[in-house]
Amino acid sequence: MGKIFEKLTQLVDTKKFIDYRSIELLNPDKIHIKSAPYKPQALMQDLVEILPDETHCIIDSGSILGWSIQYLFPKKAKKIWYGLGLASMGSSIGTGIGAALASPSTPVAVLVGDGAFIMQNGDFHTAVHDKLDHLIFIILNDGCYNMVKFGQKLTGAAPIGYDIGMVDFVKMAEAYGAEGFEIQSVEDLVAFKDKGNLSRQRGPIILDVRVDANEETVMGLRAQVLRRKAEFQD
Numbered sequence: 001m002g003k004i005f006e007k008l009t010q011l012v013d014t015k016k017f018i019d020y021r022s023i024e025l026l027n028p029d030k031i032h033i034k035s036a037p038y039k040p041q042a043l044m045q046d047l048v049e050i051l052p053d054e055t056h057c058i059i060d061s062g063s064i065l066g067w068s069i070q071y072l073f074p075k076k077a078k079k080i081w082y083g084l085g086l087a088s089m090g091s092s093i094g095t096g097i098g099a100a101l102a103s104p105s106t107p108v109a110v111l112v113g114d115g116a117f118i119m120q121n122g123d124f125h126t127a128v129h130d131k132l133d134h135l136i137f138i139i140l141n142d143g144c145y146n147m148v149k150f151g152q153k154l155t156g157a158a159p160i161g162y163d164i165g166m167v168d169f170v171k172m173a174e175a176y177g178a179e180g181f182e183i184q185s186v187e188d189l190v191a192f193k194d195k196g197n198l199s200r201q202r203g204p205i206i207l208d209v210r211v212d213a214n215e216e217t218v219m220g221l222r223a224q225v226l227r228r229k230a231e232f233q234d
C-alpha cells in the first residue's frame with residue numbers, strides 16, 4: 001500500500017511534468033535567434049524574462065497555442081490558462097478582462113493572434129473604457145491565419161483564405177484611447193520594459209509584435225489525424 005501511494009504521489013508531482021528541462025523542445029535553436037521578424041519561439045522565452053513572475057498568461061487559439069505549449073513556461077506554472085473548451089478565436093480577450101477584474105493588482109498578459117484580435121477587438125474597447133490596469137495584450141502579428149495556412153499545408157488541402165493583410169495595432173490602440181507599442185525584436189521588448197511600461201497604471205496596453213509568418217507551429221499530430229480522417233471518408 002505504501003509503495004502504491006508513493007507511486008501515485010510521484011505521478012501527481014506536477015513539478016516533474018512542468019520542468020521544461022526534461023521536455024524535448026522542437027527546434028530549440030530558434031529560441032536564440034534574435035533577428036527581426038521575431039521568432040515566436042524566442043518571443044515565448046523572452047516574455048518569461050520580461051513579465052513579472054506573478055503574471056497570469058491567457059492563451060488564445062491559433063498558433064499561439066502551439067508556441068506557448070512548447071516554449072512558454074512561466075516561472076509560476078499555475079499562472080497559465082488555455083482556452084481549450086470551444087477554443088473560440090478572440091475569447092482570450094474577454095478572459096483577460098475577467099482575470100484583470102478578479103485580481104486587479106496582478107498583471108495579466110493576453111497572448112493572441114492578429115486574426116483573433118481583429119475578430120473580437122470590441123472587447124479591447126471595454127478594457128480601455130473600464131480603465132483596467134496591468135492588462136497587456138500581446139498580439140502575434142503576422143498578417144495571416146497562420147494555423148490555417150500550415151494546417152492546409154500539412155493536410156494537403158488547397159492553400160486558400162489565410163491571408164488577412166497587416167494591421168497596425170498601435171494605431172488601433174490609439175484609436176481606442178490606449179497606448180500601443182510595436183515590437184520587432186527582443187531589443188524593443190527590453191526597451192519597452194526598461195521604460196517602466198509594465199508597472200504603469202493607466203489602463204490596458206497593446207504590444208504589436210511582428211512575428212515571422214514562416215514559422216510553423218506545433219500541430220503535426222492534429223494534421224495527421226485530420227489527414228487520416230479525410231482518407232477514411234474518401
Ligand SMILES: Cc1ncc(C[n+]2csc(CCOP(=O)(O)OP(=O)(O)O)c2C)c(N)n1
Pocket residue numbers: 061062063064086087088089112113114115116117140142144145146147148
Ligand atoms: C471563432 C473561430 N473561428 C474559427 C476558428 C478556427 N481557427 C482556429 S485558429 C484559426 C486562425 C488563427 O489566426 P490568428 O489569430 O491570426 O493566429 P495565428 O494562427 O496566425 O497565430 C482559425 C481560423 C476558431 N477557433 N474560432
